[in-house]
Amino acid sequence: MFRLALGRLLQAIPVLLAVITVTFLLVHSAPGGPFSADKAVPPEVIKALEAQYQLDQPLWNQYIDYLGDVLRWDFGPSYKYSGRSVNELIAAGLPITAELGLYAMLIALVIGVSAGVIASLRPNSPLDYLPMSGAMIGICMPSFLLGPLLVLIFGIYLDWLPVSGWGDNPGDKLLPSFTLGAAYAAYIARLSRGGMLEVLSQDYIRTARAKGLSEWRIVGKHALRGGLIPVVAFLGPAFAGLLGGSFVVETIFQIPGLGRFYVQAAFNRDYTMILGMTVFFATLIIVFNLLSDMLALWLDPKLRHELARGNNE
Amino acid sequence: MNNQFEEKPIELAEAEPGASLWQDAWLKLRGNSLALAGLFILLLLCTVSILTPWIAPYGYEEQNLLLGASAPSASHWLGTDVFGRDMLTRIMYGGRVSLTVGFIATAVALVIGVLWGAIAGFIGGRVDAVMMRLVDILYALPFMIFIVLLMVVFGRNIYLLFFAIGAVEWLTMARIVRGQVMSLRKQEFVEAAYSLGLTRWTIIRHHIIPNTLGPVIVYTTLTIPSVMLLEAFLSFLGLGIQPPQSSWGLLINYGVETMEEYPWLLIYPGLALSLTLFALNFLGDGLRDALDPRTALD
Numbered sequence: 171m172f173r174l175a176l177g178r179l180l181q182a183i184p185v186l187l188a189v190i191t192v193t194f195l196l197v198h199s200a201p202g203g204p205f206s207a208d209k210a211v212p213p214e215v216i217k218a219l220e221a222q223y224q225l226d227q228p229l230w231n232q233y234i235d236y237l238g239d240v241l242r243w244d245f246g247p248s249y250k251y252s253g254r255s256v257n258e259l260i261a262a263g264l265p266i267t268a269e270l271g272l273y274a275m276l277i278a279l280v281i282g283v284s285a286g287v288i289a290s291l292r293p294n295s296p297l298d299y300l301p302m303s304g305a306m307i308g309i310c311m312p313s314f315l316l317g318p319l320l321v322l323i324f325g326i327y328l329d330w331l332p333v334s335g336w337g338d339n340p341g342d343k344l345l346p347s348f349t350l351g352a353a354y355a356a357y358i359a360r361l362s363r364g365g366m367l368e369v370l371s372q373d374y375i376r377t378a379r380a381k382g383l384s385e386w387r388i389v390g391k392h393a394l395r396g397g398l399i400p401v402v403a404f405l406g407p408a409f410a411g412l413l414g415g416s417f418v419v420e421t422i423f424q425i426p427g428l429g430r431f432y433v434q435a436a437f438n439r440d441y442t443m444i445l446g447m448t449v450f451f452a453t454l455i456i457v458f459n460l461l462s463d464m465l466a467l468w469l470d471p472k473l474r475h476e477l478a479r480g481n482n483e
Numbered sequence: 484m485n486n487q488f489e490e491k492p493i494e495l496a497e498a499e500p501g502a503s504l505w506q507d508a509w510l511k512l513r514g515n516s517l518a519l520a521g522l523f524i525l526l527l528l529c530t531v532s533i534l535t536p537w538i539a540p541y542g543y544e545e546q547n548l549l550l551g552a553s554a555p556s557a558s559h560w561l562g563t564d565v566f567g568r569d570m571l572t573r574i575m576y577g578g579r580v581s582l583t584v585g586f587i588a589t590a591v592a593l594v595i596g597v598l599w600g601a602i603a604g605f606i607g608g609r610v611d612a613v614m615m616r617l618v619d620i621l622y623a624l625p626f627m628i629f630i631v632l633l634m635v636v637f638g639r640n641i642y643l644l645f646f647a648i649g650a651v652e653w654l655t656m657a658r659i660v661r662g663q664v665m666s667l668r669k670q671e672f673v674e675a676a677y678s679l680g681l682t683r684w685t686i687i688r689h690h691i692i693p694n695t696l697g698p699v700i701v702y703t704t705l706t707i708p709s710v711m712l713l714e715a716f717l718s719f720l721g722l723g724i725q726p727p728q729s730s731w732g733l734l735i736n737y738g739v740e741t742m743e744e745y746p747w748l749l750i751y752p753g754l755a756l757s758l759t760l761f762a763l764n765f766l767g768d769g770l771r772d773a774l775d776p777r778t779a780l781d
Binding site for chain 1 (some may be wrong): 634
């Protein structure tokens with residue numbers, strides 16, 4: 171198990187290096203420098219600016235420098251917000267995005283798992299169709315549509331909840347969290363239904379039934395552990411999706427988080443910001459994929475066994 | 484006494500005509516009303532999209548500034564936007580772009596993924612190991628972020644969008660095809676075909692391709708909605724389709740700006756997108772059940 175984790179961790183290093191290299195090359199091959207503004211700037215000023223950000227150096231030197239900076243976890247200054255570093259901006263946005271992501275994930279897990287498990291216990295009954303149709307709606311209703319519709323209904327027509335902001339007014343965290351979590355609740359519901367159906371048809375569940383265990387105990391203790399493995403394996407990709415979703419949700423609800431910064435940096439052509447945040451996001455995503463794989467492995471003894479045997483051969 | 488054991492000629496029962504995988508699948512699909520509805524909606528949308536320049540009630544750029552944004556009425560079924568442009572027409576033209584992106588980007592993913600997976604699976608050995616390790620590495624990259632990056636760096640152009648989205652979606656396809664080819668190679672009927680002296684190419688054509696087609700079709704049907712969603716996502720953020728072109732994502736983006744005063748500008752494009760995604764997902768699920776030989780035909 172430990173060796174496996176270590177191996178995966180080592181695998182992550184070339185991936186990260188690839189991310190940094192590709193992003194760096196992409197950003198530096200972009201047409202138009204970061205200082206090519208609408209109004210004409212004297213060439214001396216541009217020269218001075220380029221010297222300040224070391225853009226006059228050969229690309230190779232810049233790349234090596236940047237790698238060194240990243241190793242020291244220093245993403246350099248922002249082009250757009252002069253005097254602020256990318257690190258500062260990430261530090262400002264991260265707690266908000268993390269909180270939003272956490273609530274969204276909790277909502278997705280609670281709704282998704284309970285809907286999926288209930289559906290799997292009574293397959294092909296109204297208790298199955300109803301939550302699964304709801305899940306289909308969740309999948310086909312993207313966040314950039316669901317969010318505005320919720321704002322329209324609960325924020326404007328009913329006037330129950332604030333339409334934007336984060337932590338300024340009571341209840342303003344509800345709509346963004348639900349908007350972000352809804353699609354994942356839907357995926358999780360489908361995954362847990364499928365996983366549970368598979369497990370419930372296994373012999374050891376029949377044995378548990380034959381022994382006269384209560385339904386509650388069978389489902390809660392024996393079936394859930396195996397049935398939820400697909401959900402756990404999905405958590406890594408879901409996390410990456412939540413980051414992407416935060417671009418939209420934070421833009422709709424005007425939340426000053428990482429996602430909104432990233433979209434703004436994209437529009438402002440704030441290249442250091444884009445570069446730094448891409449590397450940061452990639453690191454996060456790789457770490458979370460690793461964690462969710464480890465968790466799935468820990469839950470599934472069969473998989474663990476196979477991998478251990480594969481390693482020894 | 485021997486009579487009892489007298490051999491009787493075995494009466495040959497009327498040979499039951501064996502249903503091919505495709506006939507079987509069609510029978511199963513015909514019983515799935517949701518999937519059929521999805522197929523019907525999809526065909527309708529495609530027909531409308533192709534015929535749009537001829538059947539759209541108004542011109543795409545036709546403005547009526549005196550009218551402004553008006554609620555749905557007899558002359559404008561889905562209302563008009565702030566420039567007095569007919570929403571039904573705008574949605575029809577937007578759908579053309581959304582569906583085109585969906586189909587072309589999926590086709591890009593399909594071609595790359597199938598070739599990659601088939602080559603890796605068929606050659607096997609070290610080539611396979613290298614090719615699939617590359618897929619693993621690409622899988623770990625945060626692609627959503629890369630697409631945003633690509634659109635920012637190289638400008639927002641529709642051909643780049645096809646390429647960028649296709650470049651993301653081929654990975655799963657490659658894995659599916661490779662797995663399928665690998666397992667097929669070891670099957671007895673393929674070995675039998677070899678021992679009968681069939682050439683490699685004939686075996687690929689008659690045994691490998693038809694047996695891989697099922698999962699590929701299913702995954703393709705499920706890729707189209709996720710591609711359309713990605714395009715709408717980018718267009719919503721302003722990083723995808725650019726005006727004067729239009730797509731459902733872009734229309735939703737405009738709709739959000741004015742939803743308080745003119746909610747129909749948000750609701751109808753949203754409905755169009757959701758309905759299409761519904762249709763494609765139901766069809767994909769239906770096809771998956773239909774093409775899976777393990778599900779019984781009731």
